[in-house]
Amino acid sequence: MEHIDFSLVDWSRAQFALTALYHWIFVPLTLGLSFIIAIMETLYVKTGNPEWKRITKYWMSLFGINFAIGVATGIILEFEFGTNWSNYSWFVGDIFGAPLAIEGIMAFFMESTFIAIMFFGWNKVSKKFHLLSSWLVAIGSNLSALWILVANAWMQNPTGMQFNPETARNEMVDFWSILFSPVAINKFLHTITSGYVLASIFVIGISAWYIIRKREVILGKRSIVVAGTFGLIASLYLAFTGDGSAKAVAQYQPMKLAAMEGLYHGSENAPLVAIGILDDVEINVDEDHFIAELPIPGALSMLAFGDFDAFVPGIYDLVHGNEEQGIISYQEKIKIGKKSIDALKAYKVAKKEGNTNEAEKQLKIFKENYKYFGFGYYAGHDPHELIPPVKITFYAFHIMVSLGTYFILFFALMLFYTLKNKIQDKNFILKLAVWTIPLAFISQEAGWIVAEVGRQPWVIQDLMPTIAAVSKIATTNVIITFFLFLAVFTALLIAEFKIMLTQIKKGPEEISKN
Amino acid sequence: MFENLSLLALQEYWWLIISVLGAALVFLLFVQGGQTMIYKLGKTEIERKMIVNSLGRKWELTFSTLVVFGGAFFASFPLFYSTSFGGAYWVWMAILFAFIIQAVSYEYRTKANNFLGTKTYETFLFINGLLATVLLGAAVATFFTGSQFSVDFNRLTDLTSGEMPIISSWETPFYGLEAIWTTSNLAFLTNLSLGLAVFFLARLLANLYFINNIDDDTLYERNLKCLKNNSIVFLVFFLFFVIRLMFIDGFAVNETSKEVFMQPNKYFHNLIEMPIVLILFLVGVVLVLFGIYKALFKASKKGIWFSGSGTFLTVLALFFIAGYNNTSFYPSTFDLQSSLTIENSSSSHYTLTAMSYVSLMVPFVIAYIWYVWKAMDNEPITKQEVEEDNHMY
Numbered sequence: 001m002e003h004i005d006f007s008l009v010d011w012s013r014a015q016f017a018l019t020a021l022y023h024w025i026f027v028p029l030t031l032g033l034s035f036i037i038a039i040m041e042t043l044y045v046k047t048g049n050p051e052w053k054r055i056t057k058y059w060m061s062l063f064g065i066n067f068a069i070g071v072a073t074g075i076i077l078e079f080e081f082g083t084n085w086s087n088y089s090w091f092v093g094d095i096f097g098a099p100l101a102i103e104g105i106m107a108f109f110m111e112s113t114f115i116a117i118m119f120f121g122w123n124k125v126s127k128k129f130h131l132l133s134s135w136l137v138a139i140g141s142n143l144s145a146l147w148i149l150v151a152n153a154w155m156q157n158p159t160g161m162q163f164n165p166e167t168a169r170n171e172m173v174d175f176w177s178i179l180f181s182p183v184a185i186n187k188f189l190h191t192i193t194s195g196y197v198l199a200s201i202f203v204i205g206i207s208a209w210y211i212i213r214k215r216e217v218i219l220g221k222r223s224i225v226v227a228g229t230f231g232l233i234a235s236l237y238l239a240f241t242g243d244g245s246a247k248a249v250a251q252y253q254p255m256k257l258a259a260m261e262g263l264y265h266g267s268e269n270a271p272l273v274a275i276g277i278l279d280d281v282e283i284n285v286d287e288d289h290f291i292a293e294l295p296i297p298g299a300l301s302m303l304a305f306g307d308f309d310a311f312v313p314g315i316y317d318l319v320h321g322n323e324e325q326g327i328i329s330y331q332e333k334i335k336i337g338k339k340s341i342d343a344l345k346a347y348k349v350a351k352k353e354g355n356t357n358e359a360e361k362q363l364k365i366f367k368e369n370y371k372y373f374g375f376g377y378y379a380g381h382d383p384h385e386l387i388p389p390v391k392i393t394f395y396a397f398h399i400m401v402s403l404g405t406y407f408i409l410f411f412a413l414m415l416f417y418t419l420k421n422k423i424q425d426k427n428f429i430l431k432l433a434v435w436t437i438p439l440a441f442i443s444q445e446a447g448w449i450v451a452e453v454g455r456q457p458w459v460i461q462d463l464m465p466t467i468a469a470v471s472k473i474a475t476t477n478v479i480i481t482f483f484l485f486l487a488v489f490t491a492l493l494i495a496e497f498k499i500m501l502t503q504i505k506k507g508p509e510e511i512s513k514n
Numbered sequence: 515m516f517e518n519l520s521l522l523a524l525q526e527y528w529w530l531i532i533s534v535l536g537a538a539l540v541f542l543l544f545v546q547g548g549q550t551m552i553y554k555l556g557k558t559e560i561e562r563k564m565i566v567n568s569l570g571r572k573w574e575l576t577f578s579t580l581v582v583f584g585g586a587f588f589a590s591f592p593l594f595y596s597t598s599f600g601g602a603y604w605v606w607m608a609i610l611f612a613f614i615i616q617a618v619s620y621e622y623r624t625k626a627n628n629f630l631g632t633k634t635y636e637t638f639l640f641i642n643g644l645l646a647t648v649l650l651g652a653a654v655a656t657f658f659t660g661s662q663f664s665v666d667f668n669r670l671t672d673l674t675s676g677e678m679p680i681i682s683s684w685e686t687p688f689y690g691l692e693a694i695w696t697t698s699n700l701a702f703l704t705n706l707s708l709g710l711a712v713f714f715l716a717r718l719l720a721n722l723y724f725i726n727n728i729d730d731d732t733l734y735e736r737n738l739k740c741l742k743n744n745s746i747v748f749l750v751f752f753l754f755f756v757i758r759l760m761f762i763d764g765f766a767v768n769e770t771s772k773e774v775f776m777q778p779n780k781y782f783h784n785l786i787e788m789p790i791v792l793i794l795f796l797v798g799v800v801l802v803l804f805g806i807y808k809a810l811f812k813a814s815k816k817g818i819w820f821s822g823s824g825t826f827l828t829v830l831a832l833f834f835i836a837g838y839n840n841t842s843f844y845p846s847t848f849d850l851q852s853s854l855t856i857e858n859s860s861s862s863h864y865t866l867t868a869m870s871y872v873s874l875m876v877p878f879v880i881a882y883i884w885y886v887w888k889a890m891d892n893e894p895i896t897k898q899e900v901e902e903d904n905h906m907y
Contacts, residue, residue: 004678064621071577072617076610079584079599083607086600087670087680093592094861101589102872104582109879112574113886120571120903125889164862168667168681169592171862338673345671379673468670471600472680477689481607488611492618495629502627 004467011478012084012470015485017452019076021445022489026070026496028444031145031192032199032234033063034138038131039226045131055219056134058508059203062500064119069496073489084478086471088459095161095172096151103147110140145195146188153184155460156451157252163370165347165363170463183248187451190241193234194447197407200231201433201440204414206504208433211424216507221418228415235408242404243303249454250304250312253461255386256454258315259393261300264288266314266322272299275398281390285316289390315390319383330375330383333462337376340369374463386465388456396449403443410436516870524866525856526838528590531873533833535583536654540712540829541822542576543650544723545569547716547744549616549643552636555724555736563624563900563907566639568727569720570620570907571890575883577613589869593665593859594844597682601663602653602690609649616642620907644713651712652705656693657836658759658781659701660847662686665854685848698847699762707755714748715802715825722809722818729894738810745806760785765845767855774842774853784835791834798827 037059044052078100082089089096117125117133125133154160160177161170172178204227207220249257257263262278263270264285276293298308305312311325321329328336343366350358378386414433417423423430455461459469516524548569556562588595599606615638622628623635662685670679686692693705721741725734764780767773777783785792801824809817837843842853860866900906 065625068618068621071574072614075577075581075613075617078581078588079606079610082584082588082595082599083603083610084600086596086682089588089596089600090592090681091670093588093595094865097585097589097592097595097861098865098869098872101582101585101869104578104585105872105875105879108578108581109575109883112578113883115574116571116890117886121890124892129889167862168670172865172868175864175868341671341673345668348668348671377673377679468679470678470680471596471603472678472683473600473603473689474687477603481603484611488614491630492614495618495622498627498629499622499625503625506626 005475006467008473008475008478009466009470011475011482013466015084015478015482016077016080018482019073019080019485019489020448020452022485022493023070023073023077024444024448025441025493026066026073027145028195028198029066029202030063030070030141031195032197032230033059033066033202034134034141035196036199036203036227036230037063038134038138039230040223041131041134043226045127051218051222054508055222058219059223060118061503062206065496065500065503067115069492072492076485082471084471084473085459085469088464088469090169091464091469092155092158092161092170092460094169095154095158095178098172098175099147099151099154099178103144107140107144107147110136111144114140142192145192149188149191150179150181150184152451153181153187154178155458156187156455157181157183157248158460158463163367163373165344165366168344182244183252186241186244186248190238190245191447193238193241194444196234197231197238197404198440198444200227200234200411201407201436203227204231204411205434205437208414208423208430209504210507212427212430212434214424216509217424219508221421221423224414224418224423228411228418232408232411232415235404235411238404239408242401246303247306253455254313255315255318255388256393256450257304258313258318259388259390259454260397260450261312262290262390262394263300263312263314264316266312266317266325268301268309268311269298270300270304270310270312271295271297272303273398276394278391278394285319285384285387315387319387330386333372333375334378334381334383336369337372337374338379339376340366340373341376343369370463372462374458374460374465374468377465377468386457388454393450393454396446396453400443400446400450403439403446407436407440407443516867519867519870521860521863521866522857524863524870525590525860527870527873528586528860528866529833529837529843529856531876532583532586532590533830533837534876535579535586536833537826537829539576539579539583539650540715541719541825542572542579543647543712543716544719544818544822545573545576545716546643546646547713547718548720548723549639550713550717551720551740552639555733555740557732560897560900561730561733562636564728564730564733564895564897565724566620566623566907567900568724568895573616573620577617580613586869590861590866591854591856591859592861593682594854597663597665597854597859598653598661598844600682601684602656602661602693603684604688605649605653605690605693608645609653612642612645612649616646623907643716647713647716648706648709651709652693653690654712654832654836655705655708655755656701657843657845658762658764659693659696659699659704660765660845660853661690661693662848663846663852664849665846665852700758701847704755704758704762707751707758711748711751711755714744714751718744718748718806719818719821719825722805722821725809726815726818727891727894729896741806741809745810765842765850765853767840767842767853767857769840772855772857774845774850774855776850780841781835784839784841785831787839788834791831791838794827794834795831798824798829798831800824802828 040056114133114136118137159181160174162173164171203223207223210216211220274294274296277291278289279291281289300312301310302308317327319330321327343362347359347362417426457465459466552562552565556565619635619638664683669681695702721737724737760782763776763778766777766780802821805817805821808814837856842855844854846852
C-alpha cells in the first residue's frame with residue numbers, strides 16, 4: 001500500500017502519545033488523592049478534631065491545583081479519537097463511544113458538581129453533606145477511570161461485538177461482556193490502584209519534607225499514617241493485579257509480552273529477565289539481542305501461564321510462525337487478512353449488483369477470515385513492520401516492575417517508623433521519601449508506555465492497525481497541532497509545578513491565611 | 515422497554531438527547547459570555563474577584579456538558595463524530611484549545627508564582643469566551659448551510675486506488691475554517707451570524723446571571739447597562755440568522771429513497787410541519803426577551819431563569835428542525851449523498867438501546883446538579899465573602 005501516508009500516521013500517533021502522557025501526569029494523583037482526602041475528612045467528621053479539618057483542607061488545596069490541569073489536558077483525549085482517528089471512530093464507534101458517553105453522564109457531572117461543594121461549600125452545607133460530596137468527587141473520578149479503561153481494554157482485547165458488513169463497522173452485541181471482560185477488570189483495578197500508590201507517595205513525600213524542616217510535624221505524621229496504610233494496601237494489590245495483567249497479555253497479546261521481556265526465541269520453561277541490557281535492536285529477529293541479562297529460569301512461563309513448562313512464544317516464533325506450537329506466521333495472517341478485506345469488497349459489489357449467491361459466498365469467506373482483518377492492510381509490506389518497538393517496551397516494563405516492588409518496601413518502611421514514632425529521627429528515609437515522588441510519576445508513565453507502545457501497530461488488536469485508523473488530514477496540520485500541544489501543555493505543566501511548589505513551601509498555615 | 519422501539523424511534527430519541535445536551539450547553543455558555551466581560555464590568559480587583567468567583571463555581575458544569583455532548587454524539591451518531599471531528603479539524607481544535615486554557619485559568623489566576631501571570635490567565639478566559647461561543651455557534655450553523663466532505667464506505671476495502679482507506683474525507687485544505695468565508699449561498703453570513711448571536715446571547719445571559727448571583731450595587735448597574743447593549747446586538751444577529759434560515763434552501767431527505775435533495779424553505783417547512791417545534795421556538799424566543807425585559811424594566815433579578823429557559827427551548831427547536839422531519843443534520847455541499855442524517859449516521863439498535871437505559875440517569879443527574887446549585891447559590895456572592903474565604907479564585 002504505497003498510498004499510506006506514514007508521516008501522517010506517525011505524527012498522529014505522536015500527538016496522541018504526547019497528550020496522553022501529559023494527561024497521565026495528573027490523573028493518578030487525582031484518583032488517589034481524592035480518596036485520601038475523603039478518608040481524612042471522615043476522620044475529621046468522626047473525631048471532631050479540627051486538626052484533621054486543617055489537614056484535609058491543606059491536601060485539598062494541592063488537589064485543586066492538580067485537578068484543574070488534569071481536566072485541561074483531559075478534554076482533548078476524548079475528542080482526539082475523532083479529530084485524529086476518524087476511521088477508528090466509525091469502525092468501532094458503535095462500541096467505543098458508549099463507555100465515553102457513560103463516563104460523561106455518570107462520572108464527569110458527579111465530579112464537577114460536587115467539587116464545587118468540596119471547595120466552596122464548607123460554610124454552605126452541613127458537615128455530613130460536605131463529607132458526602134468529598135466521597136462523591138473521589139467516586140466520580142474513579143468511575144470516569146472505569147469507563148475509559150473499559151474502552152481501552154476493549155481495544156486490547158475486542159470482545160462482545162460483531163462486524164456488520166452492511167455498515168462496514170463493528171457493532172456491539174453484548175454490553176456486559178465488554179464491561180466485565182477480564183482484561184477490562186484487570187486494567188481498571190491495576191490502573192486505579194497505581195493511582196492510589198502514586199498519591200500516597202505524593203502525600204508521604206511532602207509530609208516527609210515538612211518533618212525534615214521540623215514544620216507541621218503532626219500534620220506530616222498523621223498524613224503518613226493515612227497515606228502509608230492506603231499506599232501499602234494499594235501497592236500489594238497492585239502487584240496482584242499486575243500479575244493478572246501479565247497473564248491477560250500473554251493470552252491476548254503475545255507479541256506485547258515478547259517485547260516486554262525482549263524474548264526473541266520462545267521456549268518452554270522460559271526465563272524472566274530480571275535485569276537486562278538490549279543492543280540496538282533492529283528488525284533482525286533471528287538473533288537474541290541481550291548484551292547482558294539476569295534471567296530467572298522458568299519464571300516467565302510461570303508468570304504468563306501459571307506453569308513452568310508452558311511454552312512462551314518469542315518474537316521470532318510470532319513473526320515466522322511455529323508449526324509445533326500451532327502459531328501462524330505473520331505472512332500467513334497478512335494473507336488471511338487480505339482475503340477478508342477483498343471478500344468484503346466483493347460482497348459489497350455483489351450486493352449492489354443484486355447477485356445474492358455471490359454475496360453470500362463472499363460474506364462467508366469474509367467471516368471465516370475476519371479474525372486477522374487488520375493484517376490485510378499490510379499486504380505487500382514486510383511483516384517485520386508489525387513488531388512493536390522492543391527496546392522501549394522492554395525498559396518501560398522493567399522500570400515499572402522494579403519501581404512497583406520498591407514502593408511496597410517503601411510504604412512498609414515509612415509506616416513502620418512513623419507508627420514507632422521514630423520517623424522524625426530518620427533523615428535519610430525522609431529524604432528518600434521526597435525523592436520517591438518523581439519515581440512514582442516515572443512508573444506511571446512507564447506503565448502506559450508498556451500498554452500502548454507494546455501493542456503497536458494495533459489500534460484494535462489484530463483488526464485495525466494505525467495506518468487504517470487515522471484521519472485523512474494533511475500532515476502539516478497535525479505537526480502544527482502537535483507543537484501547539486507541546487507548547488501549551490509544557491507551559492501549563494511549568495505553571496502547575498511552580499504553583500504546587502510555592503503552595504507546599506507556604507504550608508498549611510499560610511495557605512489558610514490567604 | 516427500549517428494546518421494543520424501532521431503530522428509527524431510537525434514532526429520534528437520541529437526537530432528542532443530543533438536542534437537550536446542545537441546548538443545555540448553549541445556556542451554560544453564559545460562563546463564557548461572562549469571561550469576556552471581566553474587565554468591562556469589574557473595575558477594581560475585588561469586583562473582578564466577585565465576577566470570576568461567581569463564574570468559577572459554574573465553569574466545570576459547562577465544561578462537563580461539552581464533554582458529555584461530544585461523548586453522546588460519539589456513542590449515538592459515530593459517523594458525525596468521525597466525519598466532523600476528523601474533517602473540520604481546525605474548528606474543533608480551536609474550540610478545544612480554548613477550553614484547555616480555560617480549565618486552568620480559574621484555579622491558577624491568583625495563585626502565587628503562577629508562571630504566566632494573572633493577566634495571561636484572564637486573557638485565556640477571554641479567548642475561551644470569544645472562541646468557544648463564536649465557533650460553536652458557527653459550527654452548529656453548518657448543520658443548516660453544509661460543509662465540504664465526502665463519505666464512502668468502499669474506501670475501507672479499497673487497497674489499490676492510491677487513496678488511503680479512510681471513509682470520511684474533508685474536501686478543502688482549510689479543514690472547517692472555510693465555514694467563515696464560504697460565499698456560496700452566502701453561507702459565511704449565516705454561519706457568522708449564528709456564531710455572533712451565540713456570543714452576544716452568552717454575554718447577555720452572563721449579565722442576567724451576575725444580576726442574580728452577585729450582591730453588589732455597582733456591578734448591578736454596570737450589568738444593566740451591558741445587558742441593554744448585548745441584547746440589542748444579539749437581536750440583530752439572531753434575527754438575521756432566523757430570517758435567512760427561513761428563506762434558504764434546506765437539505766431534505768426523500769422518505770422512500772433516502773436521497774438527499776435541496777428543498778426551498780426547508781427549515782420554514784419544518785417549523786410549520788412540526789407545530790410543537792414551532793411553539794417551542796416561539797415560547798423560547800419570548801422567554802428570552804421576557805427575561806431581558808424583567809431585568810431592564812422591572813428591576814427583577816430573576817431574568818436569568820426566563821432567558822435561560824428560553825435559550826434552552828429555542829436551541830432545542832433549532833436542533834429539532836436540523837435533524838427531524840426528513841432533514842440532513844450534517845449536510846455535505848461537496849456531495850449531497852454523503853450528507854449525514856439521523857438514520858445513516860447512527861449507532862446500531864443494540865447500542866442505542868443500551869445507551870437509552872443509561873440516559874435514564876439524566877434526570878437524576880439534573881436533580882443533583884439542581885440541588886447543589888441551589889445549595890451553593892442560596893445567598894448571592896458578596897464582597898465580604900470573597901475577601902474572607904481562603905479558597906477563592
